[in-house]
Amino acid sequence: MKLNEVRQNIDLIDSKILKLLNDRMEQGLLAKRFKEQIEDSAREQEVLEQVNNNPNALIESEFSESIYKLIFAFSKKLQARELCLTGFQGEHGAYSEEAVRHYNREYVTIPCTTFNEVFEGVNSGLYDFGIVPVENTLGGNVGPVNELLINTDLRIIGAIDMPVHHSLLTAPGTDYREIREVYSHSQALSQCRCFLSRNNLTPIPYYDTAGAAKMLAETKPRGAACIASKLAAELYNLEVIKERVEDLGSNRTRFLLLAKSNQECESSKCSIVFTTEHKAGALFGVLRLFAEAGINLTRIESIPNEPGDYSYFIDFDGSNKEQVVLDTLDKVEKQTTGLKILGFYDEKKVEG
Amino acid sequence: MGNLKLVQLAENGKRTKIKVGSVMIGEGLVIVGGPCGVESEKQTLKTAEAVKTGGGMMFRGGAFKPRTSPYDFQGLGLEGLKLLARARENTGLPIVTEVIDPRDVSWVCEFADILQIGARNMQNFSLLREVGKTGKPVLLKRGMYSTLKEWLNCAEYILAEGNPNVILCERGIRTFETYTRNTLDLSMVPAVKELTHLPIFIDPSHGTGKLSLIEKMSLAAVAAGADGLLLEVHCNPSEAKSDADQQLTPDQFAALVKKITKLSRFMDEKLFKTSIITGGDQI
Numbered sequence: 001m002k003l004n005e006v007r008q009n010i011d012l013i014d015s016k017i018l019k020l021l022n023d024r025m026e027q028g029l030l031a032k033r034f035k036e037q038i039e040d041s042a043r044e045q046e047v048l049e050q051v052n053n054n055p056n057a058l059i060e061s062e063f064s065e066s067i068y069k070l071i072f073a074f075s076k077k078l079q080a081r082e083l084c085l086t087g088f089q090g091e092h093g094a095y096s097e098e099a100v101r102h103y104n105r106e107y108v109t110i111p112c113t114t115f116n117e118v119f120e121g122v123n124s125g126l127y128d129f130g131i132v133p134v135e136n137t138l139g140g141n142v143g144p145v146n147e148l149l150i151n152t153d154l155r156i157i158g159a160i161d162m163p164v165h166h167s168l169l170t171a172p173g174t175d176y177r178e179i180r181e182v183y184s185h186s187q188a189l190s191q192c193r194c195f196l197s198r199n200n201l202t203p204i205p206y207y208d209t210a211g212a213a214k215m216l217a218e219t220k221p222r223g224a225a226c227i228a229s230k231l232a233a234e235l236y237n238l239e240v241i242k243e244r245v246e247d248l249g250s251n252r253t254r255f256l257l258l259a260k261s262n263q264e265c266e267s268s269k270c271s272i273v274f275t276t277e278h279k280a281g282a283l284f285g286v287l288r289l290f291a292e293a294g295i296n297l298t299r300i301e302s303i304p305n306e307p308g309d310y311s312y313f314i315d316f317d318g319s320n321k322e323q324v325v326l327d328t329l330d331k332v333e334k335q336t337t338g339l340k341i342l343g344f345y346d347e348k349k350v351e352g
Numbered sequence: 353m354g355n356l357k358l359v360q361l362a363e364n365g366k367r368t369k370i371k372v373g374s375v376m377i378g379e380g381l382v383i384v385g386g387p388c389g390v391e392s393e394k395q396t397l398k399t400a401e402a403v404k405t406g407g408g409m410m411f412r413g414g415a416f417k418p419r420t421s422p423y424d425f426q427g428l429g430l431e432g433l434k435l436l437a438r439a440r441e442n443t444g445l446p447i448v449t450e451v452i453d454p455r456d457v458s459w460v461c462e463f464a465d466i467l468q469i470g471a472r473n474m475q476n477f478s479l480l481r482e483v484g485k486t487g488k489p490v491l492l493k494r495g496m497y498s499t500l501k502e503w504l505n506c507a508e509y510i511l512a513e514g515n516p517n518v519i520l521c522e523r524g525i526r527t528f529e530t531y532t533r534n535t536l537d538l539s540m541v542p543a544v545k546e547l548t549h550l551p552i553f554i555d556p557s558h559g560t561g562k563l564s565l566i567e568k569m570s571l572a573a574v575a576a577g578a579d580g581l582l583l584e585v586h587c588n589p590s591e592a593k594s595d596a597d598q599q600l601t602p603d604q605f606a607a608l609v610k611k612i613t614k615l616s617r618f619m620d621e622k623l624f625k626t627s628i629i630t631g632g633d634q635i
C-alpha cells in the first residue's frame with residue numbers, strides 16, 4: 001500500500017463521516033417533531049454513556065465525549081430554527097431532491113424508502129411537505145403516486161417541471177472499459193436504452209438512482225457503473241464518465257409538492273380527480289363543461305379502481321381567484337360521483 | 353489492385369460525401385486544425401478557440417497517443433475525450449480524434465465526431481472491423497510503410513463492415529530521405545481520386561515534420577485536389593508534449609488558412625476540375 005492509496009481511503013471515510021453526520025442531524029430534526037422542547041439532558045446522558053462504552057480501540061472517551069457535545073450543540077441549533085422538512089422517495093441525490101431545491105433551497109429534504117412513506121409522513125405531520133414525481137416524458141406516468149393521490153387526503157401546493165439529465169458514474173479508479181453492468185432505477189434505465197445498447201452495457205434495475213450511486217460507493221462491485229444525477233456523483237464521491245447519457249435531449253419530469261392542507265398562495269393551475277356514473281356520455285359531459293368555459297386542460301389520466309371502473313385525473317390552467325373556474329367546478333361536482341379538488345397551485349418550469 | 357469492390361470508383365463517377373455537423377466533406381476544402389495531443393484543459397480550449405478564429409472547420413487532438421517510446425506522454429485518455437467534447441461545446445467545431453484500442457471504440461464514439469485510425473494502426477484489422485461497425489466517419493491514415501493497395505484494402509475492411517463513411521489521409525511515408533520526417537506523397541491525391549470514390553485529406557504536419565515546409569506543401573496539396581488538410585496547431589508550440597517542431601502557432605495557422613482558401617477558390621474553376629490526361633490503372 002502506498003501513501004496515495006491510504007489517502008484515498010481517508011477521503012472516502014471523510015465523505016462517509018460527513019454523510020453520517022448529515023443523517024444524524026436529520027434524525028434530530030425528526031425527533032423534535034415528537035418533543036415538547038428541544039433540550040433533553042436525560043437523553044443526552046444516555047447517548048454519551050453508549051458512546052463511552054464503545055469498543056473501538058483508538059477512540060478514547062474524552063475524545064468521543066467532546067465530539068458528541070459538539071454534535072448535540074449543533075443539532076439543537078438546527079432544531080431551534082423552524083426548518084421545513086420535505087420527504088422524498090429515494091436516497092440523497094435523487095431527482096426528487098433536486099426538484100425540491102428548485103422549489104425552495106431552504107427546505108430540508110428527508111429520504112424515504114417508499115412513496116407511501118412520503119404520503120404517511122406528511123399526513124402524520126412528521127414532514128411539512130412531500131415531493132413526488134408524477135410523470136416523465138419518456139417513462140410515462142408514475143402509477144403508485146396517482147393511486148396514493150386518490151386514496152389519501154393530501155393537497156397539491158406546487159409543481160415543478162424539470163429537465164432530467166443523467167450521468168454515467170463509477171467508483172473512483174474503475175476503468176471505463178471494464179464497465180459491463182449499469183445499475184439504476186428502471187425509469188432512468190429506460191431513458192438511456194440506446195446509450196446502453198451502443199456501449200454493450202447490461203442494465204440492472206435498482207430501487208433508486210441515487211440508491212444505486214450509494215451502493216456503488218459502498219460496495220464497489222467490479223465492472224459496475226450507475227446512472228444517476230451529477231448531484232449524486234458529488235454526494236457519493238463518484239467519477240462522472242459521461243454526462244447527459246439520456247437518449248432524448250428533452251427528457252423532463254413533473255413533480256408535485258404535497259402538504260396536509262391547502263396553502264394560501266398564488267395559483268395558476270388546478271388538479272382534480274373524480275369518478276363518474278357508468279352511463280353513456282358521462283365523461284364527455286364533464287369535459288364539455290371545461291370546453292364551454294374556455295378552460296385549457298393540461299393533463300388527463302385515467303386510473304383503474306376496479307375492472308371497468310376508473311378515476312380520472314384532470315389538471316387545468318386556472319386560479320381559485322377566477323369566478324369562471326369556481327363556477328365550472330360547481331357544475332363538475334354535480335355531474336360526477338365523488339369529485340376531489342387536489343389543489344390550486346403554481347407550477348414552476350425549470351429550463352435547460 | 354485486388355478485390356476492392358466497395359472502395360473503387362463506380363462507372364457513374366459518383367463520389368462519397370460525408371456530412372459532419374455543418375461541414376460537408378467531399379464538397380469544397382475542409383481544414384482541420386488542432387494540437388497533436390490533448391495536454392490540459394487550458395491548452396485544449398485555448399487552441400480550439402484559435403482554430404475557430406483562424407478559419408478551421410474542425411478540431412483535432414489526440415487523447416490516446418501511440419508513441420514510439422512507452423515512456424513518452426501517452427495522452428490523457430478519457431479525461432482528454434471529455435476536454436475535446438468541452439471544446440466542441442464552446443466552439444461548435446466537430447471533433448476528430450484517434451482511437452488505438454478496439455475496447456475504446458464505442459467510448460470514443462460517445463465523445464468524438466470522426467474516429468481517426470493512425471498510421472501505426474492502419475493494418476490493425478480488429479480495430480478496423482470495430483470502427484466499421486459504428487457508422488461514425490473514419491479518417492484512415494496511410495501507414496508509413498504501406499503501399500496504396502494495402503491502404504485501400506484497409507478502407508475496404510471498414511466499408512465491408514457496413515460503414516461507408518471513410519476519409520483517406522496521406523501523412524507521409526518512410527524513404528531514405530532524412531531531411532524531412534517523412535516523405536509526403538502528394539501523388540496519392542490524384543491516384544486515390546482516379547481509383548476510388550473516397551475523399552482524401554493531406555497531413556503536411558506529419559508529412560514533413562518541418563514547420564518551414566508546411567505552408568508550401570499545404571498549397572501543393574490543394575493544387576493536387578485534396579478534399580481537406582489536417583494541420584497541427586498549438587496555442588504554445590514550444591511547450592507541446594509531442595511534435596513540438598511541427599505545430600503551428602495560432603497566427604501562423606490563421607495566415608496559412610487565408611492563403612489556402614484563396615488558392616482553393618482559384619482551383620474551383622472548371623479548368624482545374626477536369627484532367628487533360630487520363631487513362632490510369634484499372635483496379
